[in-house]
Amino acid sequence: MGNSVRAVATKGKRPLRVGATPVPHAEILDFVRDPLADCGIDLQIEIFESFDEPNELLVAGRLQANFFQYRPFLDNFNRLTGNALVPVVPVHTEPFGLYSMTVTAVEAIPRYAEIALPSDPVNVDRSLRMLTELGLITRDPVGFATVYNVRENPRALLFKQLSSWTLAEVRADFDVVFLFGNQAMEWGVDIGSALHCDQGNSAYAEYLVARPDNCDSYPVRALADALNREQTRDFILTTYAGQVLPAF
Template sequence: MSLFRTLVSAAVAGLLISSPALAGETLVVGATAVPHAEILEFVKPIVAKDGVDLDIKVFSDYIQPNAQLVSKQLDANYYQYRPFLIDYNRERGTDLVPIVPVHVEPFVAYSQKITSVDQLKDGATVAIPNDPVNGGRGLLLLQKLGLIKLKGKAELDQPDDPLPGQKDILENPKHLKIVELESAILPRALSQVDLAALNGNYVLEAGLDVSKSLYIERGQDGKNIWGEYLVTRPENKDDKAILILAKALNSDATRQFIKDRYKGQIYPAF
């Protein structure tokens, strides 16, 4: 974790140094649609004043934004928190780096069939994301609801702490059938399952009311473990265009936009 803290600290320090405007440099940034691409659209005219033309590429999955950043089809991306980034780097031998956190999203338990967790019947079907990080977070959420018991810690102390898998379930008293589905399709699968653990961005994108969730994990732990970061390749971390974008994403104007636009459904992480 010292590497991540050092990189973030260095980037933030760099933001404090005024840089001359660039001469129309294009920065290609990948993002999921809501809220990431919307926030990037908000800062697009801000960075344009400093000579950065922001080209926003919208993705519907969690793999391609990193894959295309590694292959240099993107200059940066903004859609992920550090546990996901750490797992991606470890599994693929890459070295993508976080620059600044921008916002925090809720992670929720949602159902279209029940209004209380107590109403879950024996053998009910519960859906969680199918990637190791978000799936592990889903299992931790089920544990918080008292539906299962896991071995290991109930919370992450650091972004690189291991997350549980289904093999780590010690107790499942309601004999829940836990199925793993791609995060992006979970909102569309709500009618087919009894309960689902959903990522905040897909809740917003699907137009679901976060306040109607059975449980909301707000992810504000004081450590920004679940903060969504601007991410780039290591050779670009000190690039002027990247730092101009980072400064705009961490500006007072962006903080106010997040508060006004999302009305407490997501939260500034800076």
């Protein structure tokens, strides 16, 4: 279960409870707290360390919105669960990269290298797409590829699927590890040190998400407007120095 950050009730203001992952999502939300207070809204941020709970709690009505995911992840959740959560506005993009503590270049990845990748279907597919683009493998032309869809693997790379939240911790245990930008930042990993990085890809913009019954409500629309204002763009550019980019 998540932990609330500065979720102190403000008398006379409408509460808006939003689930988020810590960096940069919760930090960006915290930046827009004061403008929302001026609109009569008490923004309450609940932080989660996994990708599972925020959508489930939003569906259950425990949250009024969440901010942690990109469209392919949301679309897959809706498809698998039969829900219809709504992407309200895009906010930012984060780099997704290939990192190593021992290998210095993609070309130097050795035969039988052990590669750790996130285990959820959307990000397995994203990882395999990157490896295909780099010429390390070929994969079947399917919607969401799994490691079983790897068709050619000339370096006999060994794939290990792990929970996204453990990837940064196991960098020393693998030849190559996939990391999300927020994980790299939390662990002090320089994104510039990535062997390869997918940055600023609009297909993976992170969205504010709500339910069909409240996506057009005043509090959610006010939050969407605050997240997409020029001051928020400047905050993202200044705070994250290019490691996170505005998507609006």
